[in-house]
Amino acid sequence: MKKKITCIECPVGCSILVDIEDSKIAKISGEKCPKGEKYAISEIENPVREVTSTVRGEGLSLKLVPVRTRGAVPKGRIMDVMEEIRKIKVTKDLKIGEKVSEDLLGLGIDIIATRKADKK
Amino acid sequence: MNERDLVIVGGGPAGMAAAISAYENGIRDILVLERDQFLGGILNQCIHTGFGLEYFDEVLTGPEYADRFEKKIRGISGIEIRLRSFVVDLTENKVITYLMPGKIETVKARALIMATGCREKTREMVHIAGTRPAGIFSAGLAQKLINIEGLLPGKEIVIVGSGDIGLIMARRFILEGAKVKAVIEVQNESRGLLRNMIQCIEDFEVPIYFRHKVSKIIGRDRVEKVEIAELDGGPGGKIISKKVIECDTVLMSVGLIPENELIEMAGVRLDKNTNSPISDETNKTSIPGLFVCGNAFKVYDIVDTVSKDSVEAGRMAAKHLGIKDEG
């Protein structure tokens, strides 16, 4: 079986062909860099996506603090992760990269701030 | 009148990169005017990843990318940053008038870099028939409402145009619990990056209609539905069929145009179609010493390229002021 995958690692968007034999990856072709190979394997074995969103800030310079997942989320769990992110409220100063939540849903994924927020 | 060596209007990625570069090229008296209360420009609302791969070899969100420049610019004492400073007038002699809370200021620039970004085309520019109900937003405005203000503009969305902002917003609405009923694109393929087609549209199985246009927006007070028409062969083609989609919100993602009213006021010649300065060299205009960079010069897809080209604007300003290249 052949599967065509468009790489999303960078704006180039390589078209990658994956040959699958006996439910194993036999050959990967078409990628212009090693990131493509890694991405193609992940798309076949366990498709994941990074999730970005916002959390509410209280008494901070920002009404909403943008956040991202540190590490990628299995595609099927994205909406579950979003539901948890929506519950988060932050009240203290935050630096970029600082955790606002740890090990979400036992997935081993932290949520980190992507913009600094100061106490008002 | 207060006179400065270099004034930069706009504190987005273009303005910041230009300011840093101008300093590195020897200019020591630099004033940056930004109307917002933060530096960073449009990047502050672009909370998704997809920035910096070229410039930093890292996958960053918009705010993270902006912060790299903000940290650097804040560390340079020769660069004065004035926030909440809204430039409202510009003359041919580079006299700038700007509003700050409670006062009006003027300053004359020996060299001037305009980095005012772009704005979104509106519904009027693409001619859709029908009523004028509430619930029609540009994609970038919706992005601001959701990501900065925490307001969800609607629950059932139809997106007109498949540029990157529209695609990114399709995913954003879905993540926030809304339903994206359709993306309507008049061309044969998406205008956005392939990666956004995958991670924003295919991942969430959003229906996308190519060779279609929105022929009518229907609704009394609020949008109730849109009528879409399939066009034979794409834009300009005959209507083959029509279909109605119920929705409460229409997002327009039909492109961006450079924001250049100020330099037009000053007499810079602009291309009527693109609103870009008419110029044979990137960043230059018909007025010597007046440079334009970033999305104000032309609409860039990737911010990394904005940063790169804006570095050039800083260098050009130094050259205009007669400062010799270092090294």
Ligand SMILES: Cc1cc2nc3c(=O)[nH]c(=O)nc-3n(C[C@H](O)[C@H](O)[C@H](O)COP(=O)(O)OP(=O)(O)OC[C@H]3O[C@@H](n4cnc5c(N)ncnc54)[C@H](O)[C@@H]3O)c2cc1C
């Ligand atoms: C919604 C959206 C999504 C995008 N997504 C991506 C992406 O995923 N990846 C990517 O690489 N690129 C993306 N881009 C492109 C990239 O963000 C832009 O190319 C880049 O931000 C342009 O930078 P700029 O500094 O020219 O403009 P801006 O960021 O718009 O900055 C202009 C600044 O000038 C200020 N200003 C304007 N007029 C005045 C005035 N009269 N007085 C004072 N200040 C003024 C504004 O307040 C603003 O801060 C996106 C762009 C948009 C609009």
